[in-house]
Amino acid sequence: MNFVFLGSPGAGKGTVAKKISKVFAIPHISTGDLFRSEINSGTDIGKRVEDILTRGALAPDDVTIEIVKNRLQKPDTEKGFIMDGFPRTILQAEKLFNITRLNGVLNFEICEDEVVHRLSGRRTCRDCGNIHHIEYLPPKQDGICDVCGGELYTREDDKPESIQKRLQVYKAQTEPLIALYREKKLLYNIDASAVPEEVFRQAKDLLLSL
Numbered sequence: 001m002n003f004v005f006l007g008s009p010g011a012g013k014g015t016v017a018k019k020i021s022k023v024f025a026i027p028h029i030s031t032g033d034l035f036r037s038e039i040n041s042g043t044d045i046g047k048r049v050e051d052i053l054t055r056g057a058l059a060p061d062d063v064t065i066e067i068v069k070n071r072l073q074k075p076d077t078e079k080g081f082i083m084d085g086f087p088r089t090i091l092q093a094e095k096l097f098n099i100t101r102l103n104g105v106l107n108f109e110i111c112e113d114e115v116v117h118r119l120s121g122r123r124t125c126r127d128c129g130n131i132h133h134i135e136y137l138p139p140k141q142d143g144i145c146d147v148c149g150g151e152l153y154t155r156e157d158d159k160p161e162s163i164q165k166r167l168q169v170y171k172a173q174t175e176p177l178i179a180l181y182r183e184k185k186l187l188y189n190i191d192a193s194a195v196p197e198e199v200f201r202q203a204k205d206l207l208l209s210l
């Protein structure tokens with residue numbers, strides 16, 4: 001089963017995708033994570049996109065499509081995947097149609113105020129990528145990841161200026177994908193403003209029904 005999770009940054013796609021990935025035994029593919037790993041490893045791609053990510057802008061379509069194509073060639077995607085944060089432009093969506101067939105696109109609906117609140121309070125683990133929130137999901141010990149004991153930090157692009165930029169980019173470049181997937185009869189809406197367990201339940205029930 002091939003799924004795309006669509007929605008603004010901070011809508012909770014990644015958190016839900018990690019859990020859904022376990023239920024369906026298919027990989028969670030986050031292009032943001034792929035880019036961050038390229039940056040951490042100091043690769044050419046990483047060097048090319050580092051500043052772009054910090055600013056909250058979009059990486060070029062050609063690089064992004066290339067890393068997704070490479071990822072989809074790995075054997076763990078044979079039974080399917082959850083794509084989180086890709087596609088983000090019409091061109092990426094068109095390319096994805098050429099690469100593979102989709103079973104459903106979950107659109108995580110949430111208002112902008114809540115997104116800003118979620119992103120500015122988000123703390124990410126440097127080691128395992130696990131996500132905490134200072135209010136909604138505080139770690140047991142301040143600054144330390146509950147899962148692996150790694151250091152929690154505020155992503156550069158979770159700082160106020162970058163959040164505004166990411167939201168603008170989402171509206172201009174990614175929101176048009178909602179209409180595109182609706183037209184293709186692939187779109188299913190999720191109320192992403194609910195608590196994480198409830199959003200997960202909605203997503204799981206919906207995907208099981210497809």
Ligand code: AMP
Pocket residue numbers: 009030031032033035052053056057058059060064084085086087088089092157166
């Ligand atoms: P995310 O972790 O999904 O919020 O992505 C973090 C950043 O990675 C984004 O703000 C972009 O700079 C870059 N990025 C992730 N996915 C894409 C994509 N599909 N197209 C272009 N840039 C992306």
